[in-house]
Amino acid sequence: SAVISQKPSRDICQRGTSLTIQCQVDSQVTMMFWYRQQPGQSLTLIATANQGSEATYESGFVIDKFPISRPNLTFSTLTVSNMSPEDSSIYLCSVEELEGNYGYTFGSGTRLTVV
Amino acid sequence: GNSVTQMEGPVTLSEEAFLTINCTYTATGYPSLFWYVQYPGEGLQLLLKATKADDKGSNKGFEATYRKETTSFHLEKGSVQVSDSAVYFCALGGSTLGRLYFGRGTQLTVWP
Numbered sequence: 001s002a003v004i005s006q007k008p009s010r011d012i013c014q015r016g017t018s019l020t021i022q023c024q025v026d027s028q029v030t031m032m033f034w035y036r037q038q039p040g041q042s043l044t045l046i047a048t049a050n051q052g053s054e055a056t057y058e059s060g061f062v063i064d065k066f067p068i069s070r071p072n073l074t075f076s077t078l079t080v081s082n083m084s085p086e087d088s089s090i091y092l093c094s095v096e097e098l099e100g101n102y103g104y105t106f107g108s109g110t111r112l113t114v115v
Numbered sequence: 116g117n118s119v120t121q122m123e124g125p126v127t128l129s130e131e132a133f134l135t136i137n138c139t140y141t142a143t144g145y146p147s148l149f150w151y152v153q154y155p156g157e158g159l160q161l162l163l164k165a166t167k168a169d170d171k172g173s174n175k176g177f178e179a180t181y182r183k184e185t186t187s188f189h190l191e192k193g194s195v196q197v198s199d200s201a202v203y204f205c206a207l208g209g210s211t212l213g214r215l216y217f218g219r220g221t222q223l224t225v226w227p
Contacts, residue, residue, distance in 0.1 A: 031213060033214055033215070041219075041220075042204065042217045042218065042219045042220045043159075043204070043215075043217045045214055045215075048213065048214060090158075092158060092159065094215070096208070096213065102147070102164075102166060103147075103149070103161055103164055104149070104161070104206075104208060104215055105161070106151075106158050106159040106160075107158060108157070108158040109157075109158040109159075
């Protein structure tokens with residue numbers, strides 16, 4: 001299975017600032033996904049990031065708030081912009097593995113607290 | 116559309132009790148089905164999966180069978196341990212769907 005390194009693992013940020021989360025995968029993958037998990041809730045898909053094209057955002061999420069980069073097949077970033085306390089969540093990246101043992105692998109998550 | 120309905124929690128059991136967490140789904144095409152586990156303070160780990168109808172996924176004593184006729188993928192374990200305390204998520208996905216669709220999650224607490 002792919003191994004995903006997600007950074008930072010946690011952060012405490014001031015409101016109005018931005019945080020960029022990085023995900024590095026140890027193999028090339030076509031699709032990367034960014035999820036948000038609010039406290040005590042399930043996972044909500046923010047966007048799907050394909051290399052070489054604009055990310056596709058789910059309803060309720062916009063590029064100005066959550067800009068995503070996908071410069072190559074092993075790396076992606078998600079920025080949480082102009083943060084407010086409502087952005088306090090766990091953010092996770094994920095990849096779909098089509099080769100070998102099919103499935104979806106997740107990064108360890110970024111625990112974000114906005115104060 | 117695609118969706119997952121997971122039984123409401125929380126679930127509280129004594130050690131060695133039998134566990135069932137119900138999961139049903141609605142999907143177009145032929146999805147794969149997954150159970151993920153999230154231990155306190157950690158990320159998501161794949162517990163088991165099934166990629167086609169009648170497949171049984173199993174891992175660490177947990178089992179789930181992909182039932183197309185009842186659109187279900189219920190998670191079972193014959194004898195739970197305190198270390199099984201976690202949140203369990205049922206999910207559906209697959210190459211035709213791209214992304215994963217998650218259930219609401221079920222908090223399991225096992226008492227010694």
